Every structure is written in C-alpha cells, then in structure tokens.
Amino acid sequence: MTSQRGERDYDVCLSFAGEQRDYVERVAASLKQAGIRVFYDDYEKVALWGKDLYEHLDYIYDKSAEYCILFASEEYAKKVWTNHERRSAQARALMSHAEYVLPVRFDATEIPGLRATIGYLDAQSTEPESLAQMIVDKLGPRMRKNFFPPNPDLLFEALSITDEQDLEEALSVAHAFMGALQRMTLDERKLIACLFCSYCPSELPDNVHQSLDLIHRLMGWPLQQIIDTLRGIRSLGFVHEVRHEDESHNDSVLVCQWNDMSVDSGLTDFAMLNSTWLAAEMMGLAVGHYCEGCAIKFIESLDFSRLSSATIETHK
Structure with missing residues (x-):
C-alpha cells in the first residue's frame, strides 16, 4: 500500500452505474486528455482480464487513488458491484480521516453511508467536461512519475x-x-x-x-x-x-x-x-x-x- 501523495497508481477512480456510462465516459476522456491517471473500467479491460474482480476492485477503490468520484443515482444504489466499490471507498475515507469520496449526484436517491451533509456536485447541471476540470482543480498541481502527455x-x-x-x-x-x-x-x-x-x-x-x-x-x-x-x-x-x-x-x-x-x-x-x-x-x-x-x-x-x-x- 502506498500512502504518500503522487505515489498511488491513479489520481482518481470512477465508481458509477452502467446507466450513466455515456456521461462518465466523457468525464474520463477529458481527464485522460488533461494527463490525469484515471481508473475507468473501459480503459482497463486487458488489466482486468482474468483477475479476481472482487479482490482487485476492493484494492482499486480502497488504496490505489487520490480520490474516488462516486456517481450517485437510483441505479447505483441497487447494483451489487457499485455497492462493493462504495464500501471499499468508504472504508478508505473512514480510516484516512480525510476527503476521499467526492459525490456527483444524478438524482436524490439515498446512498448508504453517504451523508446528506457531504458536499456534492449536480450532474444534471454540470457538463462532463466542466466536471473533469473541477476534478483537475481539486487534485491541484503535482509532480507525476514517468509521465508522457497524450498530445504533446x-x-x-x-x-x-x-x-x-x-x-x-x-x-x-x-x-x-x-x-x-x-x-x-x-x-x-x-x-x-x-x-x-x-x-x-x-x-x-x-x-x-x-x-x-x-x-x-x-x-x-x-x-x-x-x-x-x-x-x-x-x-x-x-x-x-x-x-x-x-x-x-x-x-x-x-x-x-x-x-x-x-x-x-x-x-x-x-x-x-x-x-x-x-x-x-x-x-x-x-x-x-x-x-x-x-x-x-x-x-x-x-x-x-x-x-x-x-x-x-x-x-x-
């Protein structure tokens, strides 16, 4: 487990229900273009192939990123895998006593463990590209390791x-x-x-x-x-x-x-x-x-x- 800023595998990991994939995919693409190391499942198909997903995703959402962007929705609350990701992310937030889960809401559905007092962004009024820029701003300036930009x-x-x-x-x-x-x-x-x-x-x-x-x-x-x-x-x-x-x-x-x-x-x-x-x-x-x-x-x-x-x- 790495604990120091900049030493993790990813800057952010994205947790979402498939029904919101079109929106989240635009966010992921904008983050990737900005040089952000993002865990988005479609970018990881080869890496995930053959792995024990229950164990591997627990590691991803608990230990591997600086922030977890949680896209809350009615569909998100019902799915088995999103709840597994959420529990792993919330365990990290609990142990670190720091901001880690950053919620983005598609509706007002209650998500277990996600308090109503936690600040969130509204996906209905925020364009994916604008959200990506907010994530970049949240991460702030940083030194990357072995980084070459997608478009030099x-x-x-x-x-x-x-x-x-x-x-x-x-x-x-x-x-x-x-x-x-x-x-x-x-x-x-x-x-x-x-x-x-x-x-x-x-x-x-x-x-x-x-x-x-x-x-x-x-x-x-x-x-x-x-x-x-x-x-x-x-x-x-x-x-x-x-x-x-x-x-x-x-x-x-x-x-x-x-x-x-x-x-x-x-x-x-x-x-x-x-x-x-x-x-x-x-x-x-x-x-x-x-x-x-x-x-x-x-x-x-x-x-x-x-x-x-x-x-x-x-x-x-």
Missing part, C-alpha cells in the same frame, strides 16, 4: 511539425526516447539532461555538442567519468565522440547523437533524420525553465507534462 502539442510546435504522418512518427520517436531515459541510471539521466539542455544548436539535427570542459564544470565530474558514462549507454542509442578543436587538445568538444533504436519506429525518415533534434527539444522544454533543484526532481521523476498545453498547468 508544444513539442510538435517546437519541431514545426504539422504533417499527419510526421506527427505519428515524431510521437513514436518521443516514446522511444522516454523509454531510453527510463532504462538509465540516475547519473546517466543527469548527464544526458546536462548535455541536451546546454548544447550548441548549430549542428542540429545531426548532433548536440558542447565544450567538454563546460560539461565537466556543470556536472562536477572528472572528464573520464563523463566519457565512461556516455560509453555505457551506447546500447540505448547514444553515440558520442570527443572532437579536438586544436592540436593542444585544450578546447575539446563533446559531440553526441541519439538514434531511435526501437522496434516500433523502425528506420523511418523522421527517426533517421531527426531523433537527436527531437530528444533535445523534449529535454529543453521539460527542464529549460527549472532551477537546479526542480531540474533534479524532473530527472528523478521523468514528468514531461510541460510538452503539452493540456497538462502544463497541472504540473507542480
């Missing part, structure tokens, strides 16, 4: 991409770079963040490069440690060389490329030509405006909320 429109804008096929390929490459970062050690991520956020752009999209001495000063690492660390992530697509600008070797430049080696992307034109450029833009947008302390938090969490206009406002 700010990344596409930075890359000046509008063609549909290029958008699809860029998204595939972006996910591959995210995967490469997830496979790194923390020190490897720190070095890539330093290099890909302080680079000279003159040779993009071919490579990013920077004075090796400057990287040494920014990182506080011995020069050989920098080289050895880059050598260790060749299997993740990073290729580097040290270019000497003069015969004395006093002005050495670290040159780095990243190549998308994922099976899904294959050798598309975009992947072959622009992988390094895309990686640099991703890191620059994600880290570029942070202080050093917040940049380290990003490197630890890999929260790419800042790549999307839909999720940047919900980012801590």
Whole structure:
C-alpha cells in the first residue's frame, strides 16, 4: 500500500452505474486528455482480464487513488458491484480521516453511508467536461512519475511539425526516447539532461555538442567519468565522440547523437533524420525553465507534462 501523495497508481477512480456510462465516459476522456491517471473500467479491460474482480476492485477503490468520484443515482444504489466499490471507498475515507469520496449526484436517491451533509456536485447541471476540470482543480498541481502527455502539442510546435504522418512518427520517436531515459541510471539521466539542455544548436539535427570542459564544470565530474558514462549507454542509442578543436587538445568538444533504436519506429525518415533534434527539444522544454533543484526532481521523476498545453498547468 502506498500512502504518500503522487505515489498511488491513479489520481482518481470512477465508481458509477452502467446507466450513466455515456456521461462518465466523457468525464474520463477529458481527464485522460488533461494527463490525469484515471481508473475507468473501459480503459482497463486487458488489466482486468482474468483477475479476481472482487479482490482487485476492493484494492482499486480502497488504496490505489487520490480520490474516488462516486456517481450517485437510483441505479447505483441497487447494483451489487457499485455497492462493493462504495464500501471499499468508504472504508478508505473512514480510516484516512480525510476527503476521499467526492459525490456527483444524478438524482436524490439515498446512498448508504453517504451523508446528506457531504458536499456534492449536480450532474444534471454540470457538463462532463466542466466536471473533469473541477476534478483537475481539486487534485491541484503535482509532480507525476514517468509521465508522457497524450498530445504533446508544444513539442510538435517546437519541431514545426504539422504533417499527419510526421506527427505519428515524431510521437513514436518521443516514446522511444522516454523509454531510453527510463532504462538509465540516475547519473546517466543527469548527464544526458546536462548535455541536451546546454548544447550548441548549430549542428542540429545531426548532433548536440558542447565544450567538454563546460560539461565537466556543470556536472562536477572528472572528464573520464563523463566519457565512461556516455560509453555505457551506447546500447540505448547514444553515440558520442570527443572532437579536438586544436592540436593542444585544450578546447575539446563533446559531440553526441541519439538514434531511435526501437522496434516500433523502425528506420523511418523522421527517426533517421531527426531523433537527436527531437530528444533535445523534449529535454529543453521539460527542464529549460527549472532551477537546479526542480531540474533534479524532473530527472528523478521523468514528468514531461510541460510538452503539452493540456497538462502544463497541472504540473507542480
């Protein structure tokens, strides 16, 4: 069981009767677009397949989310599974002594254990998209872990991409770079963040490069440690060389490329030509405006909320 904010599997879980699915589905879609981790049964069909649903749903509604959105209705009060979900959610609320169950009413039906004095929202007078925004506001700004937004429109804008096929390929490459970062050690991520956020752009999209001495000063690492660390992530697509600008070797430049080696992307034109450029833009947008302390938090969490206009406002 996780107990700290931001460490749970979901931001919200949705408990509702099937008769209200059309409304709840619009809420779930809006939440997903905003980067909210939402437990909605239609999004979890594969995960739920073969599980003991009685035990698993008890865990979901008791322990796995920051809030439970309970859609109260006459149908909700009569169904076996919704009452199982409700009891699990109410047990969590009782034990935590904190707001957890957030009711949304379709009618005035009495729901066992749901006191009339608990504040609720009226579904009849609230559009699903408006309700989703209220949920986003209730959650407030937060740091996500290993998060990539569904629609990284700010990344596409930075890359000046509008063609549909290029958008699809860029998204595939972006996910591959995210995967490469997830496979790194923390020190490897720190070095890539330093290099890909302080680079000279003159040779993009071919490579990013920077004075090796400057990287040494920014990182506080011995020069050989920098080289050895880059050598260790060749299997993740990073290729580097040290270019000497003069015969004395006093002005050495670290040159780095990243190549998308994922099976899904294959050798598309975009992947072959622009992988390094895309990686640099991703890191620059994600880290570029942070202080050093917040940049380290990003490197630890890999929260790419800042790549999307839909999720940047919900980012801590």
